[in-house]
Amino acid sequence: MTKLTNLLMLGDSITHGFNGYHDLQHNISYYLKQELPNFCITNAGINAGSLSGQRERDLTFQVDHHDFTKFQFVTIAYGTNDFAHSTAGLTTIGKILQTNLTKIRSENHALNIIGILPTNRYDGNIDNYHVEGLGHYTFEELLTELERVYQTNAIPVINWRQEAPELITEDNFKTALADQRLHPSEATYQKNGSTNCQKNQANHRSIARISTI
Numbered sequence: 001m002t003k004l005t006n007l008l009m010l011g012d013s014i015t016h017g018f019n020g021y022h023d024l025q026h027n028i029s030y031y032l033k034q035e036l037p038n039f040c041i042t043n044a045g046i047n048a049g050s051l052s053g054q055r056e057r058d059l060t061f062q063v064d065h066h067d068f069t070k071f072q073f074v075t076i077a078y079g080t081n082d083f084a085h086s087t088a089g090l091t092t093i094g095k096i097l098q099t100n101l102t103k104i105r106s107e108n109h110a111l112n113i114i115g116i117l118p119t120n121r122y123d124g125n126i127d128n129y130h131v132e133g134l135g136h137y138t139f140e141e142l143l144t145e146l147e148r149v150y151q152t153n154a155i156p157v158i159n160w161r162q163e164a165p166e167l168i169t170e171d172n173f174k175t176a177l178a179d180q181r182l183h184p185s186e187a188t189y190q191k192n193g194s195t196n197c198q199k200n201q202a203n204h205r206s207i208a209r210i211s212t213i
């Protein structure tokens with residue numbers, strides 16, 4: 001019998017599979033499973049989750065309530081709700097992410113962690129990349145800080161603007177995003193899953209090979 005590799009996905013509504021109106025059965029973890037049949041994927045994404053919050057849906061609570069010794073891989077995908085809904089500053093957000101990464105690593109030194117940066121936002125029908133959020137930083141600055149923290153910890157990062165620059169653009173966001181603002185359509189979720197799989201393989205010398213061990 002093939003031994004399954006356990007993957008935990010932590011994140012917000014985009015990980016969970018919300019399209020802005022309702023939860024989708026075919027979300028990013030569903031499409032990842034098609035690419036990685038030897039993986040057991042636990043999708044722990046929760047709508048409205050953030051880095052800076054302390055509620056059940058947020059990263060700190062999730063880290064405190066998962067046993068990371070049971071997994072070989074974990075993806076972390078938060079940040080967009082901090083930008084849009086939190087007054088926490090960028091330094092605070094970076095420190096919270098670092099604290100949680102340290103805790104995860106202390107529980108399982110062999111765990112493969114993958115950081116996933118937030119996908120593009122189009123509040124007000126414009127790319128929010130250079131727009132300032134409630135915490136007085138731009139979306140670009142958020143991505144830069146999250147990537148810095150991950151890279152400081154030698155954690156590979158999926159930056160959608162680099163890995164899949166045509167995924168969500170000014171020309172296609174009204175169809176790529178089901179709510180024409182933030183949440184992906186099912187077709188975009190499928191593309192997300194494929195990009196995640198390719199990135200995982202590149203950074204871990206073929207995740208498919210690991211899954212057969």
